[in-house]
Amino acid sequence: MSRRVRRWWPFTVRGTGALLLAIAAFVIAQRAGIPELLYFATLMAALLVASGLALLLTRGAGTVTRTITPEVPEVGGAATVIVRAGLRSTLPSGPGRWSDALPAGVSGLAEGSSPATGSRLSGGAGGLHARYDIVGMRRGVHALGPFEIVTTDPFGLLRRRLALGRTTPVTIAPAMVELGALPAASGEAGGARQTTTLQLGQGADNLVARPYAPGDSMRRIHWRATAHRDTLMVRQEEQESSPAATVVLDRAASRWGPLALHAPGSDEAFETAVTACVSVVARLVHEGYTVDVVDSDGTLLTDPVDGGDDVEARVVAAGFASLRARADDAAPRVVPAAAAASAGPVIVITGALDADDRATLGSVAHHSALPVLLVVAERGELGRLHAGGWRAAVLPPGGDVAPAWDAALEQGYAGVGS
Template identity: 25%
Template sequence: MEASGGATARMSLTARGVGVLACGIVIGALGVGLSAPVMVYVGVAMTCAVVLAWVWMTLALGNFLRRFPYAERTIQPRPLTVGAPGTVRVSIRARHSRHGHARGLLARLQVREQAANELTGGATTRAAVTRTADELSLEYALTPVQRGRWDVGPALLHTSDPFGMLLSDTSFGSAEKVSVWPRVHDLTGTAGAMMGQADRVVLGARTPSADDAALREYREGDDLRRVHWASSARRGTMLVRSDEHAGRRPATVILDLPLGRQALEWSISAAASIAVSVLDTGHPVRLLDGADPAVASHLGQRGGDIARAELLDLTVDLASPVTRAAGDAHLRRSAAAAAEGALEGEVTVAIIDPATDDVLEALAPIGATGRAWAIVRADDRTADEAAATAARLSRAGWRATVVRAGDDIPAVWDTLLAMQDVA
């Protein structure tokens, strides 16, 4: 929410105002040259009309801003999410409602608001305007198309003098930054299966896991995050963990940030979808994106909604590394941190570019645990390198698949997890 009384007015002549002023100057000059007093009077009168319009506009705007000093903006939901609609409401309220001509001022006023193209997709916003005696409000929709932090506002008050010779756009209030989370796909069902089957994948067996002993049939009202998807699929009925502490194996998502814009946004969306879906199954998760791994804590101990918001907040400001070499250095650091967690039982999912030998050596210990999945990005130039990277990761124990940035994320995820049945 934003409230402000600050305003900046910018006035300009309309075509009519330019014409009247130019004619006044020309006629007045001709009157002086021709010694024709009437022409001088007409010229002076036309010029004075423009000046009077300016004085009227200045007084009218000052009067309005004294009586309607408050602009308040509310954005719902906040933060916004790519592809999900949001709503902005701007209210301009009077200081006192007893002024008899307040309604008239509001009736003549046109209001619009500025919003970054990333919040509207470049489309013109259409606002619904509501007027009362002491308040003017407008409400319009946003459809974010780009992750990041983008400007909304300020509101613009558009008005003119009674003769239409001057226009004024008065910025009212101030701009504010709005955070936009990446698009998140629901992968909860298959993410739960991956976490529930992690121990069985390591053993290479189809025998019941240790969690099976603590399962019971689903009852109405049970938390869906406690559903054991693997056993439910095997038995053909929905089963939940009767021990609330069962199935709390943590997970780490390694995000190797690419250089290209399309690949970057796709990768961040994929990583966020995987991490959020793991959280929704009740498991702690951390995101390693090249920042200091020491400060990348596992989220999920303080409630699902809080952890979800904290995780998505981490993705808002992510940007490509300066060079590919810098990205490889970040990836090696993330791999070292993930390797320590993998030895303690964590599940690891990595989204990476074709990797160099030293990066693959850093990732190899994680694959040896049998709880590691990798998505290797490729394009037309790097298809062979991506295939070679996936092959080396597979030999190290990873389950790896090669994708193109822009591929359907749920389909990629299903393909990757299907590999656990044939590994």
Template identity: 30%
Template sequence: MPGPDPDAGQDQERGGLRGALGGLTTRGRSFLAAGLAAALCAYLLGQGDLLRVGLLLALLPLLCAVFLYRTRHRVEGSRQLVPAQVPAGSEARVTLRVDSVSRLPTGLLMLQDRVPYVLGPRPRFLLDRVEPGGRREVSYRVRSDLRGRYPLGPLQLRLTDPFGMCELNRAFSGQSTLTVVPRVERLPPLRPGGEARGFGEGRQHTLALAGEDDLIPRGYRHGDDLRRVHWRSTARLGELMVRREEQPHRAGCTVLLDTRAAGYAGSGPGSAFEWAVSGAASALLHLLEQNVTVRLVTDTGDAVPAEGSPPASGGRSGQTAALLMDLLAVVGHSDGAGLSRAHEVIGESGEALLVAFLGDLDEEQTALAARVRRPGSTAVAFLLDSRVWAGEGGTEALDARARLLREAGWTVVPVPPGVALA
């Protein structure tokens, strides 16, 4: 459980005692004006009793201002955010704590924490006086359906004296950051295999890895070396089967995420792009749980972890998962027009499994995506069509892209709107 994030406690307003006098309320200014007027009249009329009353009225707001000025620097504020990272649509709890280190009790306190509008309205709390050495805690919840990093703070404190003569504001400089990551679905540990003509069939063949020591033959795919044909299984099953044990690929997986703005239409939590980001996050975490070395590549050619980084095994799996989720929390649309950079990056690797989440592709980009798959490797493509998601047309273009990818040995999963990954 993370500890509290203490604010620096340095006052951002440096007006000194003059600033404290500027914090007089309407009541305080009225008392001061009435007291000065009464004192002046008493002096002119020679009325001693009226003079004492006037001085009392004038001194009361001044004493309240001095009292607040001396006590506001002896109030400390802190914030605790649990958890600091949540999936989209989940809540986090923020606890605000106020400690009094003064020898005098405080007056009325009003707390306000600054939060982005997507997390909800600004929380405000009214606290009664805090005794010397006392502590007060209040909490509120924040929630966002949109991915991103959201700053919380600074914490603002308003102090009021018991008579309501003066109000002083204090802002603490410390901030906390809430990271909202994509929703993640738990996936079954199944092996890929065969072709997928629809989402219901394809999701049974997606996200498990065939290791280098797997001796079970699999079906022949376009591009496989004929020298790897397993003739005994071919004769028994009546179709070409190839051996897996000679795959020259590492036991790893690359997840390709297409982020091109031209590949998706719409925005918001239910958009096709958010589905693709959530699907990529689910695939990456699922494979890490299976102790598979993973890498995320986008259409811009960016790769995380970078090529040459130590494999994510043991304790590094948690670090890799945190790194990937932090990246996916803020990933947005790119201005790229194609997948050429991703093709160059993936072509230099030798992972045995490739999982791609692709938006709209023209014929040229579909052919390029087909060549991303290395011969003998397993490749799964989730295709999202913007016209289908917008309900504006049929699936002819989507079917054509799927056919080209299947001919190149891909397992293709067309994704209709509102369908879960698992």
């Protein structure tokens, strides 16, 4: 019996046997004239009818809550789903099976056995705790559910499918690949890789002090200034500045396939570009850069990410779960004007480039301390880009970002003003 037939057929194996036995008993009793066998067939039929009435009177209902850990899994990453379902019914039901519908964006085995439930009249309403693992397959926001329980009557002859609760959205973020470190020498990265600390005054004893304010830490009390002024004083807070970097994700539709404009995860090349983008952001943030992520038209795709805030970098990746390509501008360009004029590192992630694009990019690299270009395409002509100072590499759609990143960093370097 196929899966589709089993879903339609209301009888269990025991119920199917009872039905066949009742039919056979009726036929044999009619032809052989055996009254006892007719009574038996009538009893079996009555038992099946009673089972059906019991299921109709059950009218099961319940609520479903799902907990997903981690809350935002990545493409290729695993997550655990814990389901808590409460089932209420007028009459008790026998053990059955549960299943949770999984969307195309995730994979896993979401089914198992469910225990018998008691009657609501006797205070025996039951609950079900289920657990299963999923793996993110496609970037986007998907829906888990509905949660379905297949219950049986107290005699175990008939089954009924109950869909409980609502669906639960699950966000699948783009995969974040660990990339190699930037050049170790500060001069290679524009001389500003390390976070700088600006202090007012010279030395710990000469720091500028200010009056104490509610909420200030007692550890910051400036005891010499306090004794001198006869009022509680605290040290001036340190001010930190981080070097800035820009990541350009070119979302112009002409660089990608038509599917990139529609559902996330549909275009392999664009998915590779998004993965490269969030991976580069994570690497730059880890190195201490404050990162701006912009589109090729200059649109800011997310709030600036502070240097050293690795958690915020993952928040950016989660926010890119539903990112899609966009329609082209009237005058499309690969690098926006603000990024082209930046003296800090500029990492550009784009699709297939034509001759005009390569000519435009040739003059941009000389303004940046670390110009990196990742071209997501099957092949690309990079000779002119290398000569123009870009650290450029071709990243095949669906390919590994890390080797392409390493290959780009190994290319020749063009410093500011070179």
